[in-house]
Amino acid sequence: MNVAIVTVGDELLAGQTTNTNATWLGERLDERGVSVERVTTVPDRIGDIARVVNEYRAEYDAVVVTGGLGPTHDDVTMEGVAAALGRDLEEHAEALAWLEESGYSRDDLTAGTADLPAGARALHNDEGVAPGAVVEDIYVLPGVPAEMKRMFESIESEFAGAPTYREEVVADEPESALLDRIAGVRERFDVSVGSYPGNSVRLAVQGTDEETVAAAAAWLRERVELAE
Incomplete structure (x- = not known):
């Protein structure tokens, strides 16, 4: 199994934040016998995210995207992934229901919090609020390290290769x-x-x-x- 990692964030490119997520994911995937063949950082721009994700999903067995989740103006990763696949963003009923069960009423949530690409499988965020998603062979995880790690651990069994x-x-x-x-x-x-x-x-x-x-x-x- 070969994988590309895409990290999203202007702050990563500016050197304001160290890209620990890519290092951690690379180590965990390598432990599972998965070959990480690309690590790319892109800015918080829908077009850049869509272009890179679309290119990598054609070349690799899976693409892991981290960062840019949430309802603020610069959280555009879900839009970028949706654009890469030619899908719309839709309010995800299961994600919204899980958030409500976790104590967040609809009024508490900023509009767009539970919006995922159409047909996505929601990944619940046990350490935060914004859900992740799996769409075809694209895995979208939060950028906050604690949230990303916990969410990846919930789906890491889906990544397997020959032990090295x-x-x-x-x-x-x-x-x-x-x-x-x-x-x-x-x-x-x-x-x-x-x-x-x-x-x-x-x-x-x-x-x-x-x-x-x-x-x-x-x-x-x-x-x-x-x-x-």
Whole structure:
């Protein structure tokens, strides 16, 4: 299963808010064996949201969108998702009923709070007010981290892939000097190798077979100068 993550918010692009949602979702999806292949941040504009979501839903098994939910003027994510699918926004009876059962009368709610794309499945917000939604293969979650996490946990079973295994080898050599051994381990084993330079070079060996990953990491450790 491959997924794209789209985070919505002018404040993310301006650096006023750190995009912790994308990091958290990436970690949780990776733990479930799901490949996250895109992380994109877009402004609070309907056209930008619609364009990116429409592009990604054609390329990936699912698109996870966070941020921009609610009834205020800059909360336009639901409109953007609806536009991507060519659907209208409609008051969602189940979402409204759940909010009323949670103690919010219709008079308490700002107009539009329960408006979701036509045909959407509502995702209830146990940590806040604004509901999320699932429309086809698009999952729309809040931007407030506590709300996003709780809502994702309610639907995370819908994301599953082959489990992956990872081992790191830390080399005390320049990255350029390691190219021959990186090529060698990839030729001999069915693994991917990421190279992350710093004070030393972290070689991340990853694959879907635990024994193969362990053997590839051991092969590398025998052939590189290990950092202490």
